[in-house]
Amino acid sequence: MTTSSMLKPTDRSKVKRRPQKGHYDRELIHQILDEALVIHVGFIANNQPFVIPMGYGRDGDCLYIHGTSASRMLKSLEQGIDVCVTATLLDGLVIARSLFHYSMNYRSVVLFGRATLLEDEAEKTQALKVLSEHMVPGSWEQARRPTAQEVKATKVLVFPIEEGSAKVSTGDPKDDASDYELPIWAGQIPLKITPGVPIPDSKLADGIAIPENLLKYHRGG
Amino acid sequence: MTTSSMLKPTDRSKVKRRPQKGHYDRELIHQILDEALVIHVGFIANNQPFVIPMGYGRDGDCLYIHGTSASRMLKSLEQGIDVCVTATLLDGLVIARSLFHYSMNYRSVVLFGRATLLEDEAEKTQALKVLSEHMVPGSWEQARRPTAQEVKATKVLVFPIEEGSAKVSTGDPKDDASDYELPIWAGQIPLKITPGVPIPDSKLADGIAIPENLLKYHRGG
Incomplete structure (x- = not known):
């Protein structure tokens, strides 16, 4: 089976507002998912919507989430209920001449589907590697690395990247023609998640240097 | 009527996983909402959960969202359906000695309730001020500022900050006792949304300086 480079838009995944900002190519969707650190997972329990922030990892067209076996949320999700997963990267504030045209630049992904519980220890361990490396x-x-007991105590769910879309907003503000004459500054304030200086654990033994991967930590390209 | 400084925990708003991280005081909830720029709004349409990122503003115990009158999402929300609103501030990565104890430090708010459409022009204008200033x-x-026509073309919904909770995770990793002997660095990598240098609109007229509020832009304390 060949995998198309595009996700097929469905009624629930098609971008309706500003469709020119909607994208369905896997590469872009993967890029956004690889840069973000948190997804917001939406599901229905007792006829109520819930939205919970979670860490995750991606491998190919699989998105992994994990938690303790006691998690009520994961217990709901593993039943195969409908889930909506959203990742949002806020790239900047768009400063227009008029407040009406203030907006934000962003890249977001909204996915629809159902999660499946991973049972196989080797598969779970591989998913935990993906989650850690993400x-x-x-x-x-x-x-x-996780011991067999730790792997057992961890619940891992896999969510397919099959149905969904990305939405991307970039660039200058779009002001009304007559407002371009106003003596008001306009442009963008770029925003980025930036790491600070690593803070050692108060119980860290002497003589343990900060590893390179943490010193050079960053998100995105 | 006096307003309690605490939200009353309900079955859906009570923090079950790690209840020691759950908080119900308004001041903390307001602080988190004032620092975040995006909320993830969860709702049910056609029996499916949807999670959509949105800008917002807060005034007292009211949270405002807005958009074009044509927005299908706002049309759904103004019907008074159940909504879950989540704001997440990612404060850092928690680097443990074992991957099992890797985690994140964060402050999040999850709110439950129903939105109401604002109809009065003065109230809408005031809400737009709150949204802009946020x-x-x-x-x-x-x-x-918005003209009467622009106010009319904008749909504003108000969402009550009445039922919900904050969840806060801070500090050092919590490793297994035996792992503290390992020669592995542990601690935190702080993360923060930081603004870059403002980028002028390509159509900006000459001689318009960047205003102070944009030069000094930052989130949080």
Whole structure:
């Protein structure tokens, strides 16, 4: 089976507002998912919508989430209920001449589907590697890896990247023609998630240097 | 009627996983909402969960969202359907000695309730001021304000900050006792949304300086 480079838009995944900002190519969707650190997972329980922030990892067309086996949320999701997963990268504030045209530049992904529980220990371990490397590239080499018992105590769900879309907003403000004459500054304030100086654990033993992958930590290209 | 300084936990708003991280005091909830720029709004349409990122503003116990009158999402929300609103501030990566204890430090708010459409022009205008000032403090003074026609073309919904909770995770990793002997660096990588140098609009007229509020733009304390 060949995998198309595009996701097929469906009624629920098609971008309706400003369709020119909607994208369905896997490469872009993967890029956004690889840069973000948190997804917002939406699901229905007791007829109520819930939106919970979670870490995650991606491998190919699979998105992994994990947590303790006791998690009520994961227990709901593993039943195969409908889930909406959203990742948002805020790239900047768009400063227009008129407040009406103030906006934000962003890249977001909205996915629809159902999650499946991973049962196989080898598959779970591989997913935990993907989750670790997503958050901190190099961490699988650097830290103590999960024991069989830890893998067992962890619930891992896989969510397919099959149905969804990206939405991208970039560039200058779009002001009304008559407003371009106003003596008001307009443009963009770029925003980025930036790492600060690593803070050592208060119980860190002497003589342990900060590893390179943490010193050079960054998100995106 | 006096307003309690605490939100009353309900079955859907009570923090179950790690209840020690759950908070119900308004001041903390307001602080998190005032620092974040984007909320993830969850709702049900056609029996499916949807999670959409949106800008917003806060005034007292009211959260405002807005958009074009044509927005299908706002049309759904104004029907008074159940909504879950989540704001997440990612404060850092928690680097443990074992991957099992890797985690993130964050402050998040999850709110439940129903939105109401604002109809009164003065109330709408005031809400638009709150929305503008939330995104860019000082913008109401600096940019051209909305005309009556623009106010009319904008749909504004108000969402009550009545039922919900904050969840806060801070500090050092919590490793297994035996792992503290390992020669592995542990600690935190702080993360913050930081503004870059403002980029002028390509159509900006000569001689318009960047205003102070944009030069000094930052989120949080």
